[in-house]
Amino acid sequence: MNKVPSAELESRMKRFKTQMNVSNPEWEIAVIFSKINQYYFTGTMQDGMLLIPNEGDATFWVRRSFERATYESLFSQIKSMKSFRDAAKSIDKLPDTVYLETETVPLAVYGRFQKHFPFKDVKPVDTVVSAVRAVKSEYELQLMRKAGQIHQHVLEDIVPEMLVEGMSEADLAAELFKVMVDEGHQGITRFGMFDTEMVLGHIGFGESSIYPSYFDGASGNYGLSPAVPLLGSRERKLKKGDLVYVDIGCGVEGYNTDKTMTYMFGNSLPHYAIDIHNKCVEVQNEIAAMLKPGAIPSQIYNQIISSLDDDFLQNFMGFGDRKVKFLGHGIGLLIDELPVIAERFDNPIQKGMTFALEPKNGIKNIGMVGIENTFIVNSSGGESITGTNPGLIPIF
Structure with a gap:
């Protein structure tokens, strides 16, 4: 198995945060749901979500399969969750605005996510991710x-x-x-x-x-x-x-x-x-x-x-x-x-x-x-x- 090198993953995350600071200097947290973007940032694609704070390390919360994710990925922070509730406990204070992939996240997933992450507003992160991946x-x-x-x-x-x-x-x-x-x-x-x-x-x-x-x-x-x-x-x-x-x-x-x-x-x-x-x-x-x-x-x-x-x-x-x-x-x-x-x-x-x-x-x-x-x-x-x-x- 060829794993995406950790240095490659770290570089991608660094470039993403740099681009976010330029495009959306007020941002505090972004969340990645789509499997393609998950793979880009973590080297594996699972049923889960990637939480990316402006300050601190990103965490890949995986519902299924946590075992496979840890086997395939060299990403530094992978944690298991049974539901969004488990991931929500890791957030001390949720900002009012969360940046999401508005082009790909279904309304039903959005609703379940917001139930445990009660943010007030959502803004798109799609363009920034696309620019980094380009x-x-x-x-x-x-x-x-x-x-x-x-x-x-x-x-x-x-x-x-x-x-x-x-x-x-x-x-x-x-x-x-x-x-x-x-x-x-x-x-x-x-x-x-x-x-x-x-x-x-x-x-x-x-x-x-x-x-x-x-x-x-x-x-x-x-x-x-x-x-x-x-x-x-x-x-x-x-x-x-x-x-x-x-x-x-x-x-x-x-x-x-x-x-x-x-x-x-x-x-x-x-x-x-x-x-x-x-x-x-x-x-x-x-x-x-x-x-x-x-x-x-x-x-x-x-x-x-x-x-x-x-x-x-x-x-x-x-x-x-x-x-x-x-x-x-x-x-x-x-x-x-x-x-x-x-x-x-x-x-x-x-x-x-x-x-x-x-x-x-x-x-x-x-x-x-x-x-x-x-x-x-x-x-x-x-x-x-x-x-x-x-x-x-x-x-x-």
């Missing part, structure tokens, strides 16, 4: 590099050998899942987007990749059914001339990379479709060159969008009226993290941030062309850790 340590970057190597190898080297005429989207997805896990993928793809389920990602043949989707991304797919709009269709079979679109995540010890790779099966796509795809690759490379410390995400977004002609923009980042208004997103413990390459994201990019850049374009009767790779922000620009293959790999 800048990755070398420990985190090493895990993301491992995920990126798996991602590159599977999508660029293995998938071309998996594509067989007559296989269904679901067939490819099922086979791909096994291969990913065999290669080291953690088997789960996590999103912060509310009530979002995902298995691997979007896998589509031809027009399936531009099918409407509730997912806040450029592409879609048919899915297994209306009840399970995931994986891919059992009915849509691969045939010659198809564009194959694979947009999936890969994770190692919690940390994700995101990558999209496309393939031309049996025959080449029309020249105009290839031209549109190549333009998307150019856009990715232009954005990557701008990923330097001090750059402003909203300025990058506006500069790129203003440089594209109206014909290209018609189905850029989606298809028809189903377009998203971003060019890339932060990534780490979740696929969809902050910051985002979009309007209104005006804080400067920092070294060590990681972004998935995904310029794409939907084409009627063909599908979604384009590309996506995961980049680390360096002084010289974005470094791709998921490969540099431009996509549209020919399978003839």
